[in-house]
Amino acid sequence: MKAKKKDSIIVIEKMSKSYQMGDVTVHALKDVTLTIEPNQVTVILGPSGCGKTTLLNQIGGIDSPTNGKIYVNGTQIQSMNQGQLTKYRQDNIGFVFQFFNLIPNLTASENIEFVLEYVMNMPSKEVHSRSQELLDQVGLGDRGGHFPFQMSGGEQQRVSIARALSKNPNILLADEPTGELDYHTGKKILKLLTSFAREGRAVLIVTHNKELAKIAHKVLYLRDGKIANVEKNAKPMDIENLEW
Numbered sequence: 001m002k003a004k005k006k007d008s009i010i011v012i013e014k015m016s017k018s019y020q021m022g023d024v025t026v027h028a029l030k031d032v033t034l035t036i037e038p039n040q041v042t043v044i045l046g047p048s049g050c051g052k053t054t055l056l057n058q059i060g061g062i063d064s065p066t067n068g069k070i071y072v073n074g075t076q077i078q079s080m081n082q083g084q085l086t087k088y089r090q091d092n093i094g095f096v097f098q099f100f101n102l103i104p105n106l107t108a109s110e111n112i113e114f115v116l117e118y119v120m121n122m123p124s125k126e127v128h129s130r131s132q133e134l135l136d137q138v139g140l141g142d143r144g145g146h147f148p149f150q151m152s153g154g155e156q157q158r159v160s161i162a163r164a165l166s167k168n169p170n171i172l173l174a175d176e177p178t179g180e181l182d183y184h185t186g187k188k189i190l191k192l193l194t195s196f197a198r199e200g201r202a203v204l205i206v207t208h209n210k211e212l213a214k215i216a217h218k219v220l221y222l223r224d225g226k227i228a229n230v231e232k233n234a235k236p237m238d239i240e241n242l243e244w
């Protein structure tokens with residue numbers, strides 16, 4: 001099945017997501033329609049509880065919508081069986097989780113090597129130097145041997161970013177990726193994340209920080225589970241000039 005807008009990597013049509021909590025239905029997303037373009041940074045901006053993480057989870061194929069359709073590269077992901085969905089995630093999605101989701105009994109290096117070896121099927125003898133390279137990129141070259149509990153929130157966040165980049169994904173989903181970072185590290189990480197939006201790849205950054213709207217090609221304002229506004233920036237701001 002073909003998506004309508006052939007230039008978009010992701011097309012979402014009238015998607016809703018509700019959670020049943022006993023007698024209460026939580027309508028986390030309501031009738032969301034949007035497109036995500038390759039070679040672009042898209043920022044999804046909205047206050048806590050407006051449905052940002054829920055939206056990323058649907059796109060990333062780790063949850064499925066109650067209604068509506070999600071097309072990625074023209075294929076509707078809800079029509080996939082479990083095996084196809086696993087392959088979809090492996091081949092397409094890099095996820096920077098809001099709460100990092102590192103494996104607690106693996107070191108920083110091993111958290112990345114695990115993905116390189118078992119998801120990317122990289123030869124064992126190459127994985128260590130590649131994970132070292134990725135840790136260097138996020139400024140943690142000397143922390144490879146640390147376990148998650150031996151690292152600050154910001155350091156764990158950066159390991160989580162290195163792990164997501166290790167897959168060289170078509171779609172990078174970053175959930176509040178600078179939430180735990182200081183100003184200078186945050187800028188460095190944003191440069192790294194946004195530099196990824198080329199060669200057909202799309203970068204989605206979810207945040208409640210309004211300043212980050214300036215670095216995006218497209219900003220989707222999410223309010224109470226709905227897209228309230230869409231804004232396009234012809235020329236995103238240089239991250240060096242960003243203040244927050």
Ligand SMILES: Nc1ncnc2c1ncn2[C@@H]1O[C@H](COP(=O)(O)OP(=O)(O)O)[C@@H](O)[C@H]1O
Nearest residue numbers: 019021026028047048049050051052053054055
């Ligand atoms: N698994 C879940 N079960 C029940 N309610 C959920 C679940 N995930 C999210 N919600 C609810 O959906 C709404 C949106 O949550 P979320 O997407 O996490 O917001 P955000 O990431 O913007 O802070 C919230 O009201 C939240 O409590």
Ligand SMILES: [Mg+2]
Nearest residue numbers: 052053098175
């Ligand atoms: Mg969230």
